Amino acid sequence: MEDQCLSILKALGAFDYAAANKLILKISKTYQPLGSILTKLSSCEGSFTQLQFLRSRWFVMRKDTSVEVVYANIASELPKEILNIVSVAAISNQDKNSTIVIMDALAKFCHIRRDMINLYQSILAQSIKGEFDEILVEMESIQKKTMELNLQKDLALLGLGVEKEINILTCLIRARISITNYAFQDACIALYQTKQDLTDWKRLCQEQDYPEKSSSRPDEIKEASTWRFPLFGGQSESKTHHKQGDIWPNTIRWHARVLGNLTAKMTLFFNTILLEKESVVSDEDPDKSLWKGLRIDYYDQICTFKKKFGAHSVSLVYEVTADTPFYPQGYVCPDTTYEAPQGIHSFPFIYCxxxxxxxxxxxxxxxxxQGSKHKLSDPKTGPIYFFDSTIGSTYYLMRIDKHAVMVIIYLDKHAHREPTTMEFLTNIVTSLRGSTVIEELIRID
Incomplete structure (x- = not known):
């Protein structure tokens, strides 16, 4: 019975619900109440990993009940079943003890799943405002609790999977905040950890061996091995993504898309820093090779736009604030005295x-x-347009986050807002904000 439970946990952890359900039917013949609970759990896991609880905006506002309630019911049923199984004569004491350990761990697992449902809902609710500081604090609390539970010890891959998932979510949000705060070192570490956990998680799913294993499991993914690994995906990753992306559940696919979005944003924000490294390792034009293999190529988008429509400059201005230290190199040695930039230097160009x-x-x-602070801070407001008659230049501005503003400059007068510029600026800023990729939580299929 212990081996049967372990096989089910492996199948559930590998997202192989067809195999899990077949194995659950077998264990139901040995002990039906456990089979009933595992059937509910398998159904919940299928819904959770496909993000079905986020399909409607209405659910986000009122909090989804169905999957969350079933997880809660399972968590409350398991302690009762632990008491019941003790008196079952048909099961050996060894099987009873091992099953009790698993059921106790599953109850804790269900509570973590409920926490994660709330996290995904909170992330989706911030798709427009993009305020993630409080969410990160909550994530780190759940991450700590999950690590302390050490569910992988009793739940095999299913327990390990929930640890990987909360680690990935936490690192993604941490990376997002670090990029916003121009913390290059912290952003690199967070993205590195995300990529490693995501790759390890997939590899472990592929390596699992259990009865009834489905044949259409994804093949091993090979990563490019350069200095940019594992932040910057090579061509092999991109091709594999298109070929096999639909095999992974929506949770993993969404994690990969957010990682790609943040990696591209980091490449643009820290372009100057990264180009120095790229020029050392690449014989190609570093401006182009730096973006090779990335799913979003902001450099190509900006170059194409400037060349086609004659803009004088496309740049990112970073607005330094008192609550966030700014270092041009993106990091600083410990115990270094911070001197905040003053005056015009508190609005440095971080990309041009x-x-x-x-x-x-x-x-x-x-x-x-400064004069359009309220308009720029409203995520629903489009680009700001301004013409300076003194120097004969036209400006288009749109805020990306609380620090960065994208600026497009023309050296001539635009009597009216130029539609193509407005559209380009809106699209690229929306992408850099991450709004679109966050909202894919309810559209991914």
């Missing part, structure tokens, strides 16, 4: 195309940012 910063326009840009 062409590379020469449009410094003579910076006073105008700062004036527009």
């Amino acid at each position: 195309h062409p590379k020469e910063p449009p410094n003579k326009h910076l006073p105008n840009i700062i004036s527009i940012i």
Whole structure:
């Protein structure tokens, strides 16, 4: 019976619900109440990993009940069943003891799943505002609790999977906040950990061996091995994604998409820092090779737009605030005294195309940012448009996050908002905000 339970846990952890259900039918013949609970659990896991509890915006507002309630019911049934199984004469004491350990761990697992449902709902609710600091605190609390439970010890891959998932979610949100705060080192570490956990999780799923294993499981994914691994995916990853992406559950596929989105955002924000490294390891044009293999190529988008529509400059201005230290190199050695940038230096360019910063326009840009603070801070407001008749230049601005503002400059007058520029700026900023990829939680299929 212990081996049967272990096989079911492996199948559930590998998202092989067809195999799990076949194995549950067999264990039901030995002890029907346990089979009934595992059947409910398998159904819940199938719904959870496909993110079905987020399908409607209405569910986000009122909190989903179905899957969450079933998990709660399972968690409350298991302690009762632990008491019942003790008196079952047909099961050996050894099987009773091992099954009791598993049932106790499953009850804890169900509570963690309920916490994770709330986390996904909270993430989706922030798709527009993008305020994740409080969510990160909650995630770190759940992550700590999950690690302390050490569910993989008793629940095999199913327990390990929930640990990997909360680690991945926590690192993704941590990476997002780090990029926003221009913390290069922290962003690299968070993205590295995300990629490692995601790769390890997939590999472990592929390696599982259990009866009734479905034949259509994904093949091993091979990663590119360069200095950029595992932050920057190679061509092999991209091809594998398109070929086999539909085999993984929606949770893993969404994690991969968010990772891709954040990796591209980091590449743009820390472009100057990364180009120095890229020029050392690549014989190609570092501006192009840096983006090779990434699912989102902001460099190509910006170059194409500038060339086609004659913009003078496309840049990112970072607005330094008192609550977040800013270091141009993206990190600082411990115990270093921080001196906050003052005046015009508190609005540095962190990305420019062409590379020469449009410094003579910076006073105008700062004036527009400060004068349009409320409009820029409203995520529902489109780009800000401004024409300076004194120097004959037109500016388009749109805020990405609480620090970064994208600026497009033309050296001529636009009597009206230029539709193509408005559309380009809206699309690229929306992508950099991560709003679209977060909302894929309810659209991914």
